[in-house]
Amino acid sequence: MSEKQFEPNIVAFLCNWCTFTAADLAGTSRLIYPSNVKIIRMMCSGMVDPKYVLKSFLEGADGVFIGGCWPGDCHYINGNMKARRRVALMHEVLERFGIERDRLWLRWVAASEGNAFADTVTAMTGRLKELGPCRVSREAVA
Amino acid sequence: MIAVAPMPELTDLILEVGGHELQVCMQCGTCTAVCPWPRVKPFSPRQVIRYMAFGFEGFEQEDLWNCVTCRTCVQRCPRGIDLLEVMRAARAVMLESGSGPRTFSGPLASLRTEGNPWAGERQERYGFAAPRPVPPYDTDKDYLFFSCCTQSYDPRNRRVGTAMLDILNTAGVRYGCLGAAESCCGDQARRIGAQDVYDDVKQQNMTLFEEHGVRELIVASPHCLQTINQDYAKGTELHATHYATFFHRLVQDGHLILSKPIEAKVTYHDPCYLGRHAGEYEAPRELLRAIPGLQLLEMPRNRERSLCCGGGGGGIWLDVPSEERFSVLRVQEALRTGAEIIATACPYCTAMLEDAIKNLDVEHALRVLDIAELVAQSMTTEAGQ
Amino acid sequence: MGQYTAIQTEGHINQAIADVLGKLLDKGVVSAVLVPCQQPHRKAVMQTLVRDPEALAHIDPFAPVVPTNSARLVATLTHHNDAPVAAVVRSCEVRAFLELVKLHQGCADNLLIIGIDCYGRYENKDYFALAAHQEDLTTRFLMSMASGAGGSDGVVLGAPLANACRMCEYPVAEPVDIRLCAIGTDVTQQVWFEWVSEKGLRAMETLALPSQEQGPQARESAIAKLRKERMAHRDAELAAFRSKTDTMTGLADVVAACINCYNCRVACPACYCKECVFVTDTFRHDGEQVMRWAFHRGHLKMPTDTVFFHVTRMLHMSTLCVGCGQCSSACPNDIPVMELFRSVAERTQARFAYVPGSLLTRKTAAGGVSR
C-alpha cells in the first residue's frame, strides 16, 4: 500500500429505479470512471439500513455512497426522504468517532443522469484519496 | 481544385491546450451571423473553426486575431461552445510557433518586465492618485482596490482612477491598495494565447493576495473582474466586485448620495466583459438614473446586444483601419441617439471610444466619460453639504 | 400553575407520604400504587405494586437507589390495563416511560404519575453497604444533600453517587401529574405535594387537601443551584470523554472489554425491542466466517461485533437516551456506556431538535418521514 497510491474502497448502495439505472446508462454510454466503486443493488435508498453502512466501514470500506431519486421522484413516494434522515443520523454518530462526513455520501441521481453518476463516483474517489484510508476496520474489528 | 488532406497534428495541438469544444461544432453559422466583424469586413468564426477542425492553414492569418472576445457568439451558440476558449487555444498554438501580430511584442515584453502592458514603470502604478494618499492594504481593510493597468498608465484613464478613489474616500469605504507590488490581471495576455505571461502575472498576484490575506476586491476594469472571478478564484475564497456594481450598492445603502445635478443626455455603452461576460447590465444604468438631471438614452444595440468597442482580446493592441473600427460605429450610434455623453465602465472602452471621437472629429458633440467620473461629479462631499 | 400542599412529617417522611398515598387508594382515585418499598432482605428497595393501604408501611420512595429504571415496569403495568394506577417515579424514569408510550409500549391514559425529586442515587453495592449499618439512610441522605454534600467529589455519607446522576440536568421530574418535593424544604419538618396537571389537581380535590399557590420558598434557588452544578459536571465529564474517544481507536479502546452480554441493552429503558437484532441469526457467525476474518486481518479479537453492537445501538436509540445510567451500572466490566451514549446523544438529539421525555404531543424521534 505504501508504494502504490492509495485506492479507496467504495461501497455503493444504489436505488434500482434511479442511480442503479444511471450506472447502467453510464456503462451503455461508455463513460469512464474509477473502478473503486462496487455496487450493491437496493430497491430504494430508503431500504438502506444504517447497519449496512456500518458493516461496510467495519469490513474495510473507505467510503459509502447511497444513491437515491431526486426529492419528489421516489419510485416509492418518499423513501429517499427516509434515507436522508437516516444519513443525517449516521453522519452525527460517525463523526463523533472521527469518521468524516465525506466518507458517507447521499446523492440524488436520476435514471437519465449517467453523467452525474460517473461524475459523482469520480468526485467521491478523489475526495476519499484526499482523506486517506478509513481506519475503522483496522481498529474496531467487526 | 487541388485536393488536400486534413492535418490532424495541428488540430490535436489546439485540442490539447483547451480548444476541445470545437469538435462539437455543427456549423450552423449562428456565430458568424451574430458576430460584429462581418459588418465591417468578411470574417466567419464558423469557418475559422472549420479550418481548425481539419488543421487547414489559412485561419491562423489575420482572421485568428480578429476576435475581440465580445462573447456575442458564445451567448447564442446552440451547441454551447465557448468560442473564446477555442480562439484562445488556437492563438496559443500559433503564438508558440512564433506567429502572431507584431504589435503584441511590445506589450508582452512590458508585461514580463514591468507587470503592465503599457511600458509604464512599476513604481508608477499608483502615481495617478497623487496628491491623494494611497491607503495601504492590511487585514483591517474590508476591500483591496485593484487598479487596472490602463487606469494607471493611460493619461485619459488616470482621471477615471482618481474619480474612483475620491468616491471610495467620500463613502468612507475601508479599502487599501497594494501599490507597486500589484501586477496586471493578465486578461489580454491570456486572451491572445500568451499563457506563460499570464501564468507569471497571475502567480505574482496570487502570492501577493495570499501574503496579505486578500479576499474581497474592488476592481477597476471588467476584464480584471472576469479574470479574477472566473480563473484566479477557482478553489479559493477570492471575490472581485466591479466598481460600478460596488458604487451602486453604496448608493442603495445610503453611503453615497448623488445630489449635484448633471443636466445632460447620456447614453450608456455596455462593456462586453461587464455585460455579456459578467451579466451586469442594470447597476450602471441604475447609477446613471440616480444622478439628478441626467437623461438616459439607449442605443438600439444595448445590453445583451451591445456592440463591442473592439478593445478586448488583444484588440486594443492591434492597428485596425478606422473604417473597420467598432468604436467608430459605436460613436456614430451614440450620436444618433442625440446624446452628449457616452458613458461606460471599462478603461478599454473609454480609450477606444475616446480615440474614435477624435477620429471622427466630433469632440464638440460627444464626450466619453466613465461612470465613475459622472458619479464623482454628482456626489455630495461632506464639506459641500 | 400548580397548587402545593405541605405535609408535616414530624421526622417520619415515609409515614407522611404513605398517608397521602393511602388516601389515593381509599378514595378510589387509583386502584393500586407502584412505589419503591423496602424489602426485608439486605434492605433492598424495589418498586412494589401496592393494592392494600396497609402495605404502604414499607414505602421508601426517596431511597437513594434505583435497582432498575422502572419505565418498563410502568409500561408493562399500563399495557392492556384500564384500571387507574399511580406510579411513584424519578425524572429519568418518567422521561423514559413517555418515550415508551410514544412507541406504543405503554399508555399514560389511566396513569397518575407521581414524580419525586431526585438528588441522585448510589450504585447498588454502595447502597447496600451503607444501608447495612445506617438507620433511616434515606432521611440522612436527604438532609446531607440539602446541606450541600457531594458537590465537589460526589461523595455523600462516605460513598460516591452514580456518575449519571451527577451529570443529570433533571433533579425534578418534569412531565408529571403530581410532584413529591424534597428539594428546598426541611424534610424532617415537611414534604410538599405539588399538584401539577389537570389530573393531579383533580386528585387534590378528591382528597380534599388544603392547598396554596406557593411552594417551599427555598425550592427554586436550590434546584437552580443543583442543576448548575450538575451541568458543569456533565460538560466537564463529556468533554473529557469525547477527547478520549474522538477516533474509532478510542471507541474500540473504551468498549474493548465488552463481552456481548448485552446487559446494557437489557437495563436500558429505551431499548424496547423484544429481541435484539444482535442475538438473531444475522449475527450468528459460523466458524468458517470467523476463521476468514482472522485470516484476512491477521488477528481477531473475540467476541466479535462489539463495536458494531454499540454503534448500532447508538443509531437505534441515542435520540431517546435519557441518561439514567443503568447501562453503566449493569456492565460487568465497567465500560462507561452511559458516558458513551450521552456523548453521542447530545449530537443526535440536537440534530433533530428532539428532547426525549418531552410531552406526548411531540412527534417521536424515530418517526421522521411518514407517508
Add this chain to the structure above:
Amino acid sequence: MQERIGFYICHCGINIASRVRCPEVAEYVATLPDVVVSRDYLFMCSDPGQELIEKDIPAYGLTRVVVASCSPRMHENTFRGAVARGGLNPFRCFHHVCVREHVSWVHTDMDEATEKAKTLVRAGVRRVARQADLFPNTFPVNPNTLIVGGGIAGMQAALDIASAGYHVYLVEKQPTIGGHMLQYDKTFPTLDCAACIGTPKMVSVGQNKNIDLLTYAEVEELSGFIGNYTARVRKKARYIDASKCTGCGECTKVCPVDKPNEWDVGTLKRHAVYRSFPQAVPITFVIDKNDRAPCVQTCPAQTNAQGYIALIKAGKYLEATQLILEKLPFPGSLGRVCPAPCEAVCRRKKVDEPLSIRNLKRFAADQVDWDSLPLPPIEKKSEDDRVAVIGSGPAGLSAAYFLARMGYPVSVFEALGVAGGMMRTGIPDYRLPPAILEREIKYIERLGVNLHLNTPIGKDRTVDDLFHQGFRAVFVATGTHGDAKLGIPGEDAQGVMAGVAFLKRQNLAGDARVGEDVVVIGGGAVAIDVARVARRIGAKRVRLYCLEACHEMPAWEEEVHAAKAEGIEIHNTWGPAQILVSEGKARGIEFKRCTRVFDDKKRFSPAYDEAQRQEVCCDTVLVAIGQRPDTSWAEGSNVPLHPRGYVQADERTFATERPGLFAGGEVYTGPSIVVQAVANGHEAAISIDRYLRGEDLLEARPERPKGEQWNPIPDDALPTPRAKMPEIALDQRQGFEEVELGFTEAQALEEASRCIACGTCSECMLCVANCKAQAIDHSMKDEVLNLDVGSVIVATGFDPLDPTPMHEYGYGKYSNVYTNLEFERLSNATGPTAGALLMRDPENRYHFTSPPSSVAILHCIGSRDVNHHEYCSRTCCMYALKYAHLLKDKVGHDVLVYNFYIDMRCFGKGYEEFYRRIQGEGVRMVRGKATRVTDEAESPEEEGKLVVEAEDTLTGKLLRVPVDMVVLCTAMEPRKDTVDVARTFGISIGGDGFFLEEHPKLEPVSTATAGVFLAGACQGPKDIPDTVAQAKAAASMAQALTSLGRVEVQPMVSSIDEDICVGCKVCIGLCPYSAIEFDDRRGISVVNDAVCKGCGSCAGYCPSGAAKIRHFTDRQIFGEIEGLLVARSAS
C-alpha cells in the same frame, strides 16, 4: 447442507472480454469455498449458454448459480428462467452479477477491471448462499384499460384495444378528443389532410361501444398495482347535458362573452359557451366557467354584475334589468345610491380603472318601461301561508319582493304615509329622485305585495296580534330612524337639529329650515347629505366638523368630493365640547381636538387633546352622528331585543329565538348600506320559505361563491379610461334636481365592453333561454369517478414551445411572426381565414389581410440548442417543407419561400422524396441558422419588411433576407404538467423532460411502473406515423396483459417476524402504501402482501430486524458486503 455453487461468466462477445479476463475470473472463482463448477462462455444469454446452466445443475448437483454478465436489469429474468428449468427455485438459487455496464464498459485498465469483476463475483457467491425460496404472487388482471390523452396516440390505442373486444376508458382533458393532429392542416409527406384521416378516427372512438369516452376530465390519482389499478377521475362540469345537446349551436350565438380560442391558438375568438371546432367529438358544447367574478362575490346581495354588464354590452337592457331583479328589487335606486363595493374589487383596475358598475346598473334600469316590465312566472302558495313585514325600507320591501316571487301572500305594514323607508326619508331627492323609487315600489306591488301605509305596529296592533291574525311568519325591518345624541351642554338649544329628522322633514314635507351659517357635526353619509341639503335650502355657509381624519371618514369619497365642490367646508379631527347658547339659541360651538378615533382593536373610542380648543360661531347646528332603532313596534309583544334596541337574530338565517319571527336590515345590523339591507331581506325570505315549508333553515343552504381562479386578463385589453358620469353643472345645483344625469347609450356600451369577464361565463342565462333542447344546467357540478382498470396507457402528448421569451425572433412584437401551430390554423379550413394564408393586421390580431409575397421559415427554434432544448424535435424539417409547399400551392408560385435550416433531417419513408419535390417547387434552402428577425431596415428594399439574418454557411455569406412573413418552427416540449402526471402514474422523467421508457431500445413503451405504458409524443418528439406505431405497441402490451388474465408480482415484499415484532407501530407510519396494519390481539404489525410494493421503508427502520424485505435481508446484504471487502482489507 453443504452448498454446491456453479459460476458462469459471459464474454458478451468482446463487450466484457475486451476488458475483463473472463477465464481468469472463472479460475479464481473456482477456488472460492463451495464453488464446484466455474466456467466462462461467449454468450451466456444464448440458448447454448442457458443450456449450460440447465445441464450443470443435475450433473454437478448444483444448489446455487451465479452468472456474471450484463446488468441484471437486462437478463436477470432470462437466467432465473434457466435456473428454474434446471429444477431450482430461481429466487433462492440464482444471483446475477453485472460485469458489463458496471465494469467492462466503464473501466479501461484490464487488470483493474478483472480485479473488480472478481470482487463483485465474490460478493455474489457470498450472497447467493444466503438466499431463500420465494414464490411470485399471482393476481387476476382487470380487463379494462385506462388511456390518458385523446390525441392520435390515445385514439389509436383505444380503437385497437376496443377492436380486440376489451373495454377502454379514454380520458381527455380538453372538451374534445383529436389532439394536435386535428389542429393541423395537411400531413407530410403525403399531404393528405389531417382532418380527413383524423375525424373518422374521432367518430369511431365516439361511437365504439367498448370505449367510454370521458372528455373534459382528468385523472387525479392512480392507486393499486399492475392488473389491479383504480383511477380517480374528475369529470369537470360541462354545464351542458350531453344526452340532450344536439350540437345545434344556438347557445353560442347569443353568448355575450368573448375569449381567444385555445384550439385556434389565439388566432380566433370564441364565446364562453363553445365547441373547439365543428367536428369536435363529442359534439356537445361546453361552458367555460371560472370562479365567480370578484364583483359578484363581493356584492352583499350577490348581484350578477358581470352578467348584466355582458347583457348591456349585447344591447339587451331588458334582460339585464331582469337579471338584476333576480337579486334585488331596486335596480334604479341602487344604481344611484349604492357605494358599489363591487367596483373596489374590479380586476379591470389592473389594466386601468375599475368599471363603473353602479352607473351601468342605473343605465339598464333606466332603459326599461317599468309599467310594462313583465312579471316573472309565479307559482302561488297557499293563502294560509301569509307573511307580515313590518317596515317598508329596503330590507322589508326586499323580503316582501322575494317572498312574493315565491308565491307567498305578503302584507307590508308601514308607519309612515310613504313607503321606501330610509331610501325615501333619508336620501335627498337630488341623489335619488322619489319617482325612481316609486316605480320600483309599484313593481313590487304588481307582484301582489299588499302595502299598508300609515299602519304602525306596536301600541294598537302588536306583533302578537299579527300572529293571532293568521300571519304565519313576521319579518321585522323597522330600520334605525332615531337620531343619536351628542350628550353635551346646549344640545337642547333652539337651532340645534337632528340630521335624520331634518332630512325626513325635507324629503317628506319639503319645509326644513336653516339659518345662514350652518355647522354639521358628523362624518358619515348622512352628515354629507345634511350638509348638501342645508346648502340647497339656503344656508350661506355650511361647515362640517367630524372626529375622523380625512381618510377615516365613513362617508363615501365621491360624495365628500361632491360636497366640497358645492362649497361645503370640511374640518377634520374636531369633536364638539359644548354648544354655545345665548338666550336659548345656539350661537356657536366649542370644539376640542380629537387625537384618535379608534383604539388598537379598531373599536370606536375617541380620545381628545383637551388643551386644543376652538370656538366656531354659527346659527344652526345639525347633528348627524348616528342613528338608533326605534323600538315602539315591539311594545306589548314577546320579542328578543338587544338592550340598545336592536333585534337579536341568527347571522345567517335572520331567525329570532321566537319561531316565525325574523328580523333584518338596520334594526338588526345597525346603520349600514341599502344593498346590505336588501341582502338581509333576501336571506330572510329564503329562511321564511324554508320555515313555512318545515325545512331546516341551514341545511344545504347555498354558500356564497368563493375562489380566485379567474379568467386571465386578455392581452388585447388596452388602457381605456372609465366612463365619466354626466352631471348638472355646479352653478345650476340650487334645487333638488338629480345631479347625475346617467350614461348615454354610447357611453354605456363602451363602458360595458371594458369588462374582462373574470368568471368567463357571466351566467347571464341567455343560452338557457335559447336552448330548445333544455340541455343547459348552470348548476352542474364536477363528477368524480373511480375506475377499475388493469393497465394504463399514458398518451398525453406535447406542448409547443412558446417563443415569446426569445426576443431575437420578435414573436409577439411583430404581428407577422407566426409559430408553426398558428400557421397550421391559418392553413386549416376551420381556422381563422378558412384556409387562406394571409398576413395579420398589425392593428388587430384577429384580423387577416392579404397574402404574403415572401416568407421565411425558421427551423430549430428552441430545438438543437443547448440554451433551450438540446434534442431535435424531429418533425420540423418535414413540416417546414410542407409549409413551403402550401405557400406555393395556396399563395401562388411567385411567393418567395426561404427555409433556414442547420441540417435537413428527412429520414422517414418517402421523406427524402418529398424534400426533392419541394426543392423542385422553387423553395430557397439556406443552410444556416437564422439568428434574428428585425424590422430595422438598412436599405430601401427592407422598408416595411421583416428582415431575417443568418450566415449561409455554404457560400460563407452573411444574409439579410427581407420577407413579409416569418414562421418559427418551434420545439416540441414536454407538457407543462409532466412532473405532476409522472407522479400520478409513477413514471420517471428523462433528461429531456419527457417521460422515460423502461429501455430505450427494447422496452420503448413500458415504464418503471409495471402495467403503465407510454404512447406518442409524451415519451419524446415524434411524427404521426411513429406516434401511431407506438400507440399500437402500447395497445398490444395492454392487451397481452388482459388476455393472459393474471399477473405475477415479484415476491420481494416486506414481511414482519411475529416473534420479534414488539408492536411499536413506527413502520405503520413509515409505509407509503398503508400496507401495514396493526393486529391488536397479538400486539404486532402485519404486512398485507398484495399492497406492499417492497420499498423497504419499514425494514430500513426496524431496530430489531423484525421487518425484512424478502430477498434483501440483512444476512444477504451482509454477505454481499463481506464479499466485496474481505480481500481488500487483506491486501
